[in-house]
Amino acid sequence: MLSILALSDIHERTQRFKALAKLVEEAGGVELAIVAGDITYFKPASIAIKILEKLHEAVGSPILFIPGNCDDPRLTGSLDTSNNILNIHGKPVEVKGYIFYGIGGGGVSPFNTLIEYSEDDFNDLIRRASGIDPGRLIMITHQPVNGFFDKVDNMHIGSKVFREFMTARQPLLWITGHIHEHSGWIRSGGTVIVHPGPFMHGYYALITISGGSVAGVSIKRI
Template sequence: MKIIAITDLHGNIKPIITYLKDNKVDLIIIAGDITNFGPPKLGEDLLNEISSFGVPVLAIPGNCDPESIHVNIDQSQAINIHARNMVIKNIGICGFGGSNPTPFDTPLEFEEIQIYDEAKKAINGIENEEITLFITHAPPYGTKADLLPSGAHVGSKSLRKVIEEMQPTLNICGHIHEARGTDKIGKTTIVNPGELSHGYACLIQISDSPEDKEVETELIQL
């Protein structure tokens, strides 16, 4: 399975639209900040445009999306996986959008206890799958994916705890634009693809062999 993972669109989907015109993928994952503080209907329109290529689109909201964006994702052609899970070809996928509290009081922030409870519940539903993809907008705390230029880590401690406990195969996150990169927490690979609005993405290749479900990730420029 070939998956393209993007995050931090902030209303600019031109890079992914250009890419999809020339490249075939099996699944598109969007890890939040679909809009830049709305409006909610714009999020729905953007998701429908990305979905127009006939490829399944899974999406979660980001902290810069309006609170009501959940309704618009549900009404779009994309599939909302915020605090939900699903299985595609024996690959378990779940998500949690928004972020832990920030100094900026953005629209979609959650307290750490809520993040832990709801994200843990979502990932519990796919724990028996051989390959598990954990899609979050906020990165887990204390990794290269949540590191500011100042040296401060600002990710979610609850998401880190969930990853430490459940060890999903892969965590795709975003939120911290300056922290594009990869890291590991135990057996879990952490990937912050970087801003789609700058043309950044992550290509995920999952082997179709039942004997060897290898997962490869590559940071790419669209």
């Protein structure tokens, strides 16, 4: 069994970490924390790393993270972090037999935020995950999958490349973020899609994987 805490869109709201830690402990603790981008709001990479270190101190579990569109572009590369805080943007990482693969940043937008990718860029990044056994694959993306937790002003802004990959490969689990107006989870084919909701407003998710399937998802709010 693998127990996961999933967060997205922290945007520097570290004052909630203490309350989060208490709630996670009351729920039995977690073995892994996932941060699906937007750790900061246009701050340097060093600030993002400090926030992740604070999160690790609070919840006590290793952290896998990707940057969001509002994070420093240097977070798409290799930066010095502790062994308990791993950047998985464009990199597969194995935990207890499951393969986590991350793609940070958002889609191209009128706002010209710090990390934005075209659909061609997303295609290049996600192709690196095409050889991973989908039954063991857990995708972490900041940009949502088209049609799932991605509606803004009556428009679906999620990645169509992600939707095509999900439909074809059906990974076990897909954790996303970015769109502050949404929070929830849904099953599509063989994939469970989880959008914890913005942690800046107190949202988070607890996920349990057991026997090669997603056994439970709880969306919570502090």
